[in-house]
Amino acid sequence: MRLFAEKVYQGSYFTRNEEVVLYITASMPNGTTLPQMNALIEKMERYLSEFPEIRQFQTDIPNARRASIRVFFNKESERSGFPYQLKSSVISKALELGGGSWGVYGLQDQGFSNDVSEFAGSYRVKLYGYNYDELATWADTLKNRLLTYRRIKEVLINSNFSWYKDDYREFSFDLNKQRLASEGFLPNELFASLQPIFAKDVWAGSLVIDGEREDIKLASRQSKEYDIWALQYISHNIGNRMYRLNELADISKGQAPQEVAKENQQYRLALQFDYIGASTQGRRVLDREVEALNEILPMGYTAENEENVWGWGKKDNKQYWLIGLLIVIIFFTTAVLFNSVKQPLAVIFIIPVSFIGVFLTFYWFKLNFDQGGFASFILLSGITVNASIYIMNDYNLIRRKRPGLSPLKAYIKAWNSKIIPIFLTVVSTMLGFIPFMVGTSKEAFWFPLAAGTIGGLAMSIVGIFIFLPLMMVKKEKRFKIMDVQSINHNKKRQTKKYKLKKERR
Structure with a gap:
């Protein structure tokens, strides 16, 4: 398993x-x-x-x-x-x-x-909100929480999901709020002092030349000469006070969304990352963090775990309840037929034994488990119990007709009378699925259905040969032997009474 x-x-x-x-x-x-x-x-x-x-x-x-x-x-x-x-x-x-x-x-x-781009990540989260800046802040919060796990090395934030990492980068400007407060500077004062130095296309007025209006735009000479290093380390002034930008803010280049995306009138951000380890463990980590974030998000903001549409998600797992429902129906049906609660359990036990054959078939032959594999589970749940029902029904009839017969002998008689038609039925069913496996196309649904059914039926024969007699005979052996002893005791008492009557005559 x-x-x-x-x-x-x-x-x-x-x-x-x-x-x-x-x-x-x-x-x-x-x-x-x-x-x-x-x-x-x-x-x-x-x-x-x-x-x-x-x-x-x-x-x-x-x-x-x-x-x-x-x-x-x-x-x-x-x-x-x-x-x-x-x-x-x-x-x-x-x-x-x-x-x-x-x-x-x-x-x-x-x-x-021949693309050398790195994979963006298979774990995905969508965040929705009505304020883009605040939504970006919550996205950074989730990103920082995910990066606390040692098995998560990088988290990407974009407007849409992608298969590969994008080489698009932007410079981000992060203010040191504590340093600004200690120096007595306001953010708007800081930006106002930088604007004349790095401004471009600043509208300064207009002129009428030859009857046409021409706009006057100004551009700073330093905007073409200064680079990022100059922006951070050359001194600037706010009023009479000098400062350097690297003391008040951090400028870093990193991955950022290229566009502002909306969905249902809400802004949307998409997070992607890879988890080094088992996918089930990575999914648990993501579910736990998304649930924790939703608890603290304000009204109008949500975080959703985006399932992979080509895989088996949580919605698809609901179909496995059908197998449980089928087993319950088989239990009540056989309980009414056998007038017993223990014997139906022996019938149902053959179902998981046949599932072992499905697991081994897909593992050994490296087949894709799709809709056909799930359908083989449903089909086996109904087919494999038939053989057990035939044997057990015949076993109960023999016990009622010949109560003095031991359970082992009664089971052997039932086995001998039913095993040949059961074996032929199983083999003919397996042969009937072989045409779906012939050829090189390996059609969706039918090929996995045939492979899973054949493997499960082959393993069900093992269950009928080994596990069914062990569960049937061993459990009822002691009770049935006591019944035989009581019958023999009654026969002896009747024989003694007959001899006494004969002597008196």
Whole structure:
């Protein structure tokens, strides 16, 4: 179970049975313009236009730094080897073009990417609020709390989630409030003293020249000469008092959102980070911190844990209650049939034994556990109990007809009469799922369903052969032996009474 949870379940995702599509992505660094990105994509489009096997391709350029192309194929070439040949050719063309980072994905095999960007993080949180500055303060609060964990090295704050880290950086200006108060400076006085030195495009008035109005704008000469070091260490004055900016504020360059995003009339910020360790532990840490932050957030501000849409989130875990409901229904049904509470437990015990076969199948063969894997659990819960019900029902009939027969012998008779049809039923069911596993496509849902069902049925045979007789015979052995002894005692008493009557006659 531990191997299944760590090696299979954590990496599982829902698959979709869609048409064959080849995905091509392009990214360029900060400062790129839309015409530059469009020129790069046009070169790839001209190359794709040379192939008549391509039905169409769709290009999307959401901004100057990102673009994507989706390639669709004709029905004749969709199931042939052409998509794989095209993928290899596109990779070679991307390396030839250069000009940016390229990625080629699809066709259910290994993708290509020459992007050297780091992964942004798989743990995501969204923060909403009606004041952007205050929302940014709460985002920094959550960031600092997360960074207290040694397994979290970096937390990114953006307006939207992304797969990779952005190289966009901004200078942040953080005031030292305690030092300002001790020096007797106000923030507005500090900014007013810096504005004339670094100001640009300051409107100073207008003139009418040749009947047209011309604006007069001023720019500080130092704004072109001074750099960040000069801003921090050259002395400035507020009134008659001199100061250096590094004594009153900190200027640092770091990652920052590139835009102000809104959702449902609320400002939105997105936090991402990676956790070094087990994903379940990282999810617990994130849930705990988000819950603690929501308790102190003011009205109108919320923090939400963003689940990965391709994984098994908390909402998806609700479906596992169906297995519990099915087991409850089986328990009450068999309890009425056997007129017993203990015997249904032996029937239900075979269900988790068959689940072991599902776990081992997905772990040994490294299969993806998607909707088909979950459906195999539901299917096995109903199929595997049938064999146990047949044997136990026949066992109870033999005990009622022949009460003097020992439990072991009664179980062996029931076993001998039912095991051949049970075995043939299980084998025929396993063979019926083999067509879903033939071929190289490994279709979504059906392939995991067939693999899980076959593995579970194979393990259920072990449960019927070993665990069912142990649970049935061992528990009732003592009680049934006492019944046989009482019957033999009654026979002896009847024999003695018959002899006494005969002697008197």
